[in-house]
Amino acid sequence: MTQVRKYINSEHVPTVPPLSHAVCFGELAFVSGQVGIDHNNQVPEHFSEEVENAFTALEHVLAAAGSSLDQLVKVNCYLSNIAYRDELNELYMQRFPEPRPARTTVEVGLAHGLRFEIDAIATRGPE
Amino acid sequence: MTQVRKYINSEHVPTVPPLSHAVCFGELAFVSGQVGIDHNNQVPEHFSEEVENAFTALEHVLAAAGSSLDQLVKVNCYLSNIAYRDELNELYMQRFPEPRPARTTVEVGLAHGLRFEIDAIATRGPE
């Protein structure tokens, strides 16, 4: 029997018209780039708050997809300045349990003055 | 029975030696970055034409892989300037049917004066 795509949007994360928060297919969930804007749609003053918000958004989307931070397979981290990498790694290791997913981290240009964005592929379902 | 990889090249898109246009595995197709050069291998003057050409190239590759724009799971959009994002979104929403795939959009450096590139993961086969 052919599997079907499931389109996921978390009620806890702002929706944007051009994309679904995640799309599931079989046991995999493909998550859109999540960012750390606050409840007023502003970029927080502190990098750490922005990153934590983005992690929380990722967590919400994974939950809506039947997944979680400990079911991540591959993560991409996008920084507006690669110099943030050490601070990112500290925050990341506190929040993402071992064993950790595969990851690639690069410096790119982000919209709206954002300093951080994260997308991911995860497994889903009971373990 | 182990699944096999299928290497796909569309006859409607210029082939380049270092890569296949897409590789299929099971019900998934992984598509190379598609760009919007015209029939003379030039970058169009207008951003909108470049983007539409890239969407058409993506459509051709998906078709050759037994997939289509409405079977996309995850899309990555690469812009040479993130300021193009709003214009991209307008063009994107006209061309990509709802429900839309997961997406990440970042600003990077592209070759040959290109302003846009898009790659994707899609499902394939009859639905």
Add this chain to the structure above:
Amino acid sequence: MTQVRKYINSEHVPTVPPLSHAVCFGELAFVSGQVGIDHNNQVPEHFSEEVENAFTALEHVLAAAGSSLDQLVKVNCYLSNIAYRDELNELYMQRFPEPRPARTTVEVGLAHGLRFEIDAIATRGPE
């Protein structure tokens, strides 16, 4: 029966706390960004040496995941300067056998003065 994630680290590649070298799920392996630092953790003087080192690191991780360079499905190449693309392509085509995987290549900022990084999705297991 639900599949399980397998976390892979190659003994031939430096481990870093925030990530696993690869995570396998079913017949797929998702590989972290691999770089071309030498045995003294330095970036080689010559671009070609840096690229070859990164390819070797990728090969080691794929081997640890039960995969290989000829089982790649999708590759992402990251260059600190897109002008390196032609030189990358020459090295790439010597090392990666046909038929070649899908690929996307973009210019981004990389850490520590690196000029090249590569991540990948591959199939695994006997063929």
